Amino acid sequence: MAAELARTRPDTKVLYLSGFTRSVAIQRGIMDASMALLPKPFSRDALAKTIRDVLKPNDHTPTED
Numbered sequence: 001m002a003a004e005l006a007r008t009r010p011d012t013k014v015l016y017l018s019g020f021t022r023s024v025a026i027q028r029g030i031m032d033a034s035m036a037l038l039p040k041p042f043s044r045d046a047l048a049k050t051i052r053d054v055l056k057p058n059d060h061t062p063t064e065d
Contacts, residue, residue, distance in 0.1 A: 015054050017042075 005012045016037045018025055025031045038050045 013054050015050060 002014045002016075005014065014035065016025070016031055016035055017040060018030070018037060019040045020028070020030065021039055022033075022037050025037060026033055031037060036050065036054045038047060042050075
């Protein structure tokens with residue numbers, strides 16, 4: 001689904017959740033290094049922070065916390 005979104009709507013932000021570590025997911029070709037990953041298990045705080053980080057504007061505009 002993420003691949004189709006990238007093709008049709010390249011500005012869509014995607015967060016991968018996985019039991020794999022980042023290095024294993026990259027080695028297996030599941031994702032590339034530029035993709036956002038939150039490895040399982042994770043806390044609600046980690047999920048919230050990661051979502052905020054992924055949704056931050058790419059123009060380096062400061063965001064309010």
